[in-house]
Amino acid sequence: MSKNKQEFVAHITSREEDFSKWYTDIILKTDLVDYSPVRGSMVIKPYGYGIWENIQRELDNRFKATGHKNAYFPLFIPESLLQKEVDHVEGFAPEVAWVTHGGGEELTERLAVRPTSETIICSMYAKWIQSYRDLPVLYNQWCNVVRWEKTTRPFLRTLEFLWQEGHTAHATEEEAQEETMKMLNVYREFSENVLAIPMVAGKKTEKEKFAGAMSTYTIEALMQDGQALQAGTSHNLGQHFAKVFDIGYLDRDGQRKHVWQTSWGVTTRLIGAIIMVHGDERGLVLPPKVAPIQVIMVPIAFHKEGVLDKAEAIYEGLKAAGFRVELDDRDTQSAGWKFNEWEMKGVPIRLEIGPRDVEKNQVVLVRRDNHEKTFVPVEELTDTIHNMLEEIHKGLYDKALTMREENTHVAHDMDEFKDIVETRKGFIKAMWCGDVGCEDRIKDEFSLTARCIPFEQEKLADHCICCGEEAKHMVYFARAY
């Protein structure tokens, strides 16, 4: 390792030393975000926004393939609308930003800046849905939302964030439940196949469910510091909103019935998950399917004849083949400096080409994830890169799965639970009676929350680790972002 490299990489705090500082170093030094003059609001810089654009495209394709259409609903929600569903307003009112003045005048009714859009959307669905022929309604919107969080951290918890929110209405309870699960599975499949992040999927406890939902389903990921991160949720809203907003339809049998609803969303916090699952001591490690740059080309000694010409020809070829590729031909920085920068920025593949490579009609490929170096004949380049990106994806997923498995522990009773909390990090699987009292006690004593009741249940013991009563579910507990 050259002196230059050491100095450069030294800017990033080690994960072991201070995970939180490591995270902050990465997001700022790799130009993903910056702090803004608005408390708790972030600026998403082009490199970070590029990841979000790729997330959007991949998810949007999946939403459309499952029959959903995009729409756009107002940013402002009149206070009276927000208050209609009791649990919902209790959950969200403390976090609302209120507009009280507009056009130089005080408003007669305060407007909430949307923390989520169930209420405004329901007020429209009540108007649009009349007959069973109007169902199902399968809409989604991509937008910004505001929640007045006390402690914020870029991507993970910010005053304003970007997300998508799906809102659907169905004729029957079964259809709504099917939709809820279908979209959770879209999220899980997307997380695994696009973000290379393995997920634990399951149901939220009553305590942790969405304010106003009948039940909430979630996908939970484990970060390298052993904390969990809720990556996406899908809510079966039952008829809670349909009844208070009176969203009814005339069924085939001539009866007027209330619809059954779902809502589901993922946010820009997925970018935080990518960083904390895949990042390493050198910086970001981006999954190829969302990396804004998949291949960074660094020409070596490119003042020498033929190097830059060849590099440009290869660049055009890779671009035409559909790769997201960039050619770093800055003459203000050394090749070594560039290697370090693009490593820090997590670009999956570095392509080096120098005078000797031009002679041999080859290039050098270096993988970001395992630093493997390969000499590749130019004529095989497209296929090799295609396969290498697939392998990197698979490698990242497998590594993340191993990390999660090594940090998932089983507690058969409270003693084991305490011991794990004190000596280990990660998920703890334990049996639970289903009572909120036990859930509260674990939260109060250990700051661990029930992440979910996973679909894949195991019978670890007969009794709740907390109260000793009969156990109903196995639960994943963890500290969480």
Add this chain to the structure above:
Amino acid sequence: MSKNKQEFVAHITSREEDFSKWYTDIILKTDLVDYSPVRGSMVIKPYGYGIWENIQRELDNRFKATGHKNAYFPLFIPESLLQKEVDHVEGFAPEVAWVTHGGGEELTERLAVRPTSETIICSMYAKWIQSYRDLPVLYNQWCNVVRWEKTTRPFLRTLEFLWQEGHTAHATEEEAQEETMKMLNVYREFSENVLAIPMVAGKKTEKEKFAGAMSTYTIEALMQDGQALQAGTSHNLGQHFAKVFDIGYLDRDGQRKHVWQTSWGVTTRLIGAIIMVHGDERGLVLPPKVAPIQVIMVPIAFHKEGVLDKAEAIYEGLKAAGFRVELDDRDTQSAGWKFNEWEMKGVPIRLEIGPRDVEKNQVVLVRRDNHEKTFVPVEELTDTIHNMLEEIHKGLYDKALTMREENTHVAHDMDEFKDIVETRKGFIKAMWCGDVGCEDRIKDEFSLTARCIPFEQEKLADHCICCGEEAKHMVYFARAY
């Protein structure tokens, strides 16, 4: 025309009778938008949002091809930031929505819901730009903005709307001017080649320029009722913002200099322009490149053997060929009803297929713009549709250009000007001295504004039509949305 058709079409008010009512009928009956419970805010329904998605994709490709990257800046702007540039705050303060409470507490400083993002972006550029190596900065964002308008109309003027705003910083005045013109040309080219709307391009007068800009350039379109619509603007901000936000860079010569900036934007009001330029008595007429559905397939007598199978095979083939196609196989509506509905919704091509067509291995294509009917062998379908969409685009553009030319008048003096205002509609070209007094007088007397000083100047007369002093420019005047 069948009785059914007449009844159906009768729902839309005639353009001649009441253009404003015609517009409202179309946007509501074709499911583009709906009114919301928030005064002046619209809900963009999937059919309307689908047009916006196509506009976004076409523009975003052009922005990226010209070297721009997307980013995201906060929705909220602290009052102190908004107030930094004097002209800017004067222009926007009256229209601002203010957040005064968040998280259950009154804020110490009010937050503006962004009416535009120059100030928040400049506060970041001041931090990011240090050296000439950091320039140019070429960023864009897609987002929502809020302007507290008194009178609102869906798409044209709403409290909240969607837009993109480009914000760039450059080392020299020349580069900033070049960028300003480049992006105006992107807008003009896009309007003509995608929206099929001819534009008058030119410079805004001092009175009409953007609050805080050095100069504003615009593209102006003429609607069928003879009113103009500002479709996109590109601002050369000079160093107005750079100086108050102190955005400086160290130049090659060792001197610290302020940057030169531009900003440019188009909004969801483009959808209003599409409606008012191309729509007809039967409803919407959508330009093929932004139509959410380009080909609507209506099978005839599809209970008969083979029809639906054949229709589905054709549907899959057209989809695979990249067309936006839908198959209307609802059995709840007659074919005639469907013809009318899809005509009203402005789908460029209707494809009919019935038992006799299946026998002959052909389909019937009907153009929305001129109602021409063509029998096409199935094996020629892809090519025919491809060409027909091109022809429709060209037909729409030519028709719009003719409409504009027929409604563009020349006034050599004030008598002619008055006569035209009283008896005609549309653009009036007239000479102007450059004095705001004359501009004000024309606005006060006739409610006409100077739309722009077009790049293509003509010398119609020697003197200003208003004051008789020496004329400096030919100006396009019009009533405007």
